Structure formats: structure tokens, C-alpha cells
Amino acid sequence: MAEYHFLPRQELHRLLDRLIMAGFHCIGPQVGDGAIIYDVLDDVAALPRGVRDSQAPGSYRLAAGGDERCFAWANGPQALKPLTFAPREGLWRAEQGKGYTPEPLHDTPTAIIGVRACDLAALHIHDLHFRSNDPYYAARRERLFLVAVNCSHPAATCFCASTGDGPEAQFGYDLVLDELDDGYIVRSGTPVGGHILRELYLEPASAEQVGMAEQQNAAAAAQQTRTLPGRNLRATLFANLEHARWDNVAARCLSCGNCTSVCPTCFCHSERDEPALDGRSSVHYRQWDSCFTEGHSYIHGVVIRAETKFRYRQWLTHKLGSWHDQYGRSGCVGCGRCISWCPAAIDITEEAAAICTV
Numbered sequence: 001m002a003e004y005h006f007l008p009r010q011e012l013h014r015l016l017d018r019l020i021m022a023g024f025h026c027i028g029p030q031v032g033d034g035a036i037i038y039d040v041l042d043d044v045a046a047l048p049r050g051v052r053d054s055q056a057p058g059s060y061r062l063a064a065g066g067d068e069r070c071f072a073w074a075n076g077p078q079a080l081k082p083l084t085f086a087p088r089e090g091l092w093r094a095e096q097g098k099g100y101t102p103e104p105l106h107d108t109p110t111a112i113i114g115v116r117a118c119d120l121a122a123l124h125i126h127d128l129h130f131r132s133n134d135p136y137y138a139a140r141r142e143r144l145f146l147v148a149v150n151c152s153h154p155a156a157t158c159f160c161a162s163t164g165d166g167p168e169a170q171f172g173y174d175l176v177l178d179e180l181d182d183g184y185i186v187r188s189g190t191p192v193g194g195h196i197l198r199e200l201y202l203e204p205a206s207a208e209q210v211g212m213a214e215q216q217n218a219a220a221a222a223q224q225t226r227t228l229p230g231r232n233l234r235a236t237l238f239a240n241l242e243h244a245r246w247d248n249v250a251a252r253c254l255s256c257g258n259c260t261s262v263c264p265t266c267f268c269h270s271e272r273d274e275p276a277l278d279g280r281s282s283v284h285y286r287q288w289d290s291c292f293t294e295g296h297s298y299i300h301g302v303v304i305r306a307e308t309k310f311r312y313r314q315w316l317t318h319k320l321g322s323w324h325d326q327y328g329r330s331g332c333v334g335c336g337r338c339i340s341w342c343p344a345a346i347d348i349t350e351e352a353a354a355i356c357t358v
Contacts (some may be wrong), residue, residue, distance in 0.1 A: 002187040004210050005202035009068060009183045013044045015147070015175075016198055024111035024145055025081065029076065034036065035060060036076030038083065041113060048073065055155035058345030071114055071179045074155035075335055079119045079264035083112065084140045085126060091136065091271075101284070105139040113147040115173065117166035118158075118335040121150060124172055124262035127328050129267060145192065148173035152216050154224055157336030159349055162227035165333040167220040178213035185213050199358040212319070222335040226339075227350045229356045233332060234321040236356040241313065245354045249311035252344045257290035259338035259346075260315065265331045268296060291315050320352060 007015065019026050020042070028041030031048050038108040043048070054061045055074065065072055085225055090103040130137035151167035156235040160166030169176050174193030178185040179181075185205045230236075260266040270289040275282040292311045297304035305311045323331035332348070339347050 002189065004205035005186045005197065006199075006205040007184040007186050007200065007202055007207055009179075012070070012184065014200055015186075015196075016041065016044050016171065018196055019111040019113075019145065019147075021110075022196065024109045026111045026113065028349060029071070029073075031062065031171040034062060034070060034074055036062070038049050038076070038078050038112065038114075040290055044070070047071075047114075051155065053155060055157045055340040056345075057339050057347050058342055059156070060340045067179070067181070069152075069179055071149040071177075072153045073117070074151060074158055075116055075337060077262045077337060077341055079262070079335070079337070080112065080115065080123050081266075082265050084123070084137055084144070084287075085112070085130065086136070086140075087269060088285060090283045090285050092284050093219040093281060094273075094284070102135075105135060107143050109143045109145070109147040110140070111147065113149075115146050115148045116151055116170075116335070117169040118151075118160045118163075118333040119264050120146070120169055120172035121160075121163075121165035121333040122335075125265050125323075125329075125331065125333075126267065145196075146173045146175075147188075148176040150176065150181060150213070150217055152218075152220055154220050154342070155336060157226065157230065157339040157347075158224050158334065159226035160334030160338060161221040161224045163231060163332055163334035165331065167224075168217040175289070178216065180209060180212055180216075185209055220282060226336070226347075228320070228330075228332065228334075228349055229314050229353050231357055232324055233330070234324045235354060237317045237321040237352075240355050241317070245351065246309050246313050248350050248354075249312055249346060250307065251310050251348055253292075253308050254344055255292040255308045255311055256343065257292045258341050258343065259288040259348075260292060261288065262337040262341045263319075263335070264335060265319075266290070270295065291318070293328075316348070316351065319348075 026041045027038050028035050030039045030046050049070050050065045052063050052065040053073040092100050092102045094100050148169040173189045176187050188197045268289045269286050271286050273282045273284050291314050294303055319331040
């Protein structure tokens with residue numbers, strides 16, 4: 001069992017400094033454009049100290065929390081996906097007279113601070129999909145050092161407790177923190193994380209501090225009110241492909257793709273070749289796509305899912321249903337981002353319950 005150590009709040013910079021000294025490019029949560037975003041972190045002063053998020057269907061707002069906590073918020077729109085599965089990247093280059101050459105891999109050692117349990121679960125799904133057959137994803141993934149922070153303040157849109165993916169991180173981290181009012185309980189999850197932890201020379205956490213963290217995690221789970229009607233909805237969803245609710249949600253859905261952009265597990269993409277102006281070379285790019293776009297279902301002159309009804313149905317039945325065939329679990333980790341960032345305020349838990357309750 002991992003040992004519990006305590007890092008006083010005013011000493012948090014020691015963790016960041018040690019990671020930088022170890023050669024990691026550090027990334028952490030910060031306030032940007034009215035949201036919590038991940039950006040380069042070289043000073044703990046940039047962390048969102050005293051910031052809270054308020055989320056609801058179609059709504060995301062930040063406000064002052066009135067304390068010194070740096071991680072007392074649920075999540076922002078990004079998750080880990082942009083840092084491992086790039087939104088747009090060149091895969092190979094073709095040059096006249098030289099043939100094809102792969103674009104260089106990006107493998108800078110990177111430490112990400114503030115990772116949530118739901119996003120670790122999403123990363124595991126992406127590992128199953130990408131890691132063994134995508135050298136670009138694998139190069140980034142192999143050099144990641146992940147510092148998780150257990151979620152103490154879930155948003156009203158969160159439902160990770162019902163999917164089994166949070167709010168407490170169970171796996172996939174190098175270090176995990178529980179934030180208390182006066183500091184952080186720290187545990188290691190890997191040998192590399194243990195090495196960094198030992199170099200911080202921390203005192204053991206007290207039984208009282210550990211108890212406070214456990215109570216905080218239990219309270220965060222109990223606070224969540226949203227839930228899916230089950231963890232494996234495959235049979236029910238595919239038995240209700242003609243349910244009237246598909247027309248109902250289609251009348252509200254804008255097919256904008258916001259939900260798939262912020263979803264930490266969606267991985268649809270398109271590929272295209274972009275020639276140079278002189279016509280002597282081209283680069284083959286991969287970029288994020290969405291099952292809500294018209295081109296996603298374009299096959300040999302025909303758009304298979306021309307209506308929003310069928311696009312939403314494809315997304316929901318794949319996410320909550322046929323992912324079980326591919327990965328042995330649902331593709332939803334309960335982060336609630338698709339609810340908050342949907343301009344039409346569509347709630348995946350509400351839609352799933354309506355379709356699966358007969």
C-alpha cells in the first residue's frame with residue numbers, strides 16, 4: 001500500500017521545481033478565456049487559487065471561492081485529449097523525387113499537474129485504442145508524468161461516481177494529491193512517482209489528515225445527483241433505435257460537435273493531403289472530426305447520416321453501447337463536459353434515461 005505524505009500548501013512549489021529539475025515540461029490548470037485550461041506552468045502562482053466553477057446544462061462560469069485552494073473546481077473543456085491525441089498534426093510528407101517520409105515524433109517529457117480521475121479513465125480508453133498502433137500518440141504517452149488531484153468540488157453536471165470513474169483516482173497516475181485547507185496529502189502510484197516523492201523529503205501524513213481526505217472523497221461522490229441508468233446500456237439502446245426521443249433530441253441538437261470536441265474519449269478524425277504551392281510536396285494531416293459532421297458519414301457520394309437524428313443516435317449508441325464490444329466498457333467517464341458545453345443544453349443522462357426507460 002502506498003504511503004501517505006503531507007506537503008504544506010506554501011511548499012507546493014517544491015513539487016513543481018522538482019519536476020522541472022527532472023527535465024519535465026510542466027503543464028497545469030490556469031484561468032484562460034473564462035475557463036480552467038491547461039497551459040505551460042512554471043510557477044505555482046499561475047494555478048487557479050481560490051477559483052470555483054459553476055456548471056449547468058449549457059453553462060460554465062468561474063467565480064471566486066474565498067479560500068486558498070488551487071484545485072477546488074471540477075474541470076475545464078480540455079481534459080488530456082489535446083495533449084496526447086493532437087487536434088491537428090502532420091503524419092507524413094511526400095516530396096517529388098524523394099518519396100514519403102514520416103513527420104517527426106513529439107516526445108518531450110511532460111508532467112501534467114491537476115489531472116482528474118475521469119480523465120485518467122478516458123486516457124486508459126485512448127491507450128487501448130491508440131497506444132499499440134499509433135506512434136505519434138505512443139511517443140507522447142510514453143513520456144507523460146501524471147499528477148492527479150482527487151476532485152473535492154464536483155460540478156452539478158458531474159456523474160463520474162455513477163460510471164465508476166471518480167471522483168477519487170484509482171489508477172493511472174504517477175502521483176496523486178488530496179487537497180486540504182492547509183496542504184496536500186501525496187501518494188505515489190509508480191516507481192517514477194515514488195522517486196520524485198522521495199526527493200521532496202516529506203513528513204508522513206497524520207491519521208487525522210488521511211481521514212479528512214477520505215471524508216472529502218466520500219462527500220464529493222455523494223454530492224453528485226446526475227446518473228446514467230446503467231453502466232452497460234448496449235442491449236437497451238439498440239432495442240430502441242426507433243424510439244420517439246431520437247426525434248425529440250434532434251429538434252434541439254445543432255450538430256455543432258461541441259460535445260465530441262470536449263469529450264475526453266471521442267477520437268473520430270479525418271485525414272487530408274495539403275500540397276505545397278509549388279506542387280512539389282504535400283503533407284498528410286490528421287485532424288479531429290465528429291460524427292455530427294456531414295463528411296463523417298460520407299461514403300462514395302452518399303451521406304449515410306444526413307439528418308441530425310441519425311448523427312445523435314450514432315454518437316449515443318456508440319458511446320454508451322457498442323464501446324462495450326470494442327473496449328469492454330462504456331465510452332462515457334461521467335465528466336459532464338458534453339452537458340456544460342452544449343449550446344442547446346442537452347443532457348446525456350436525461351436523454352439516456354428517456355430512451356432506456358420503457
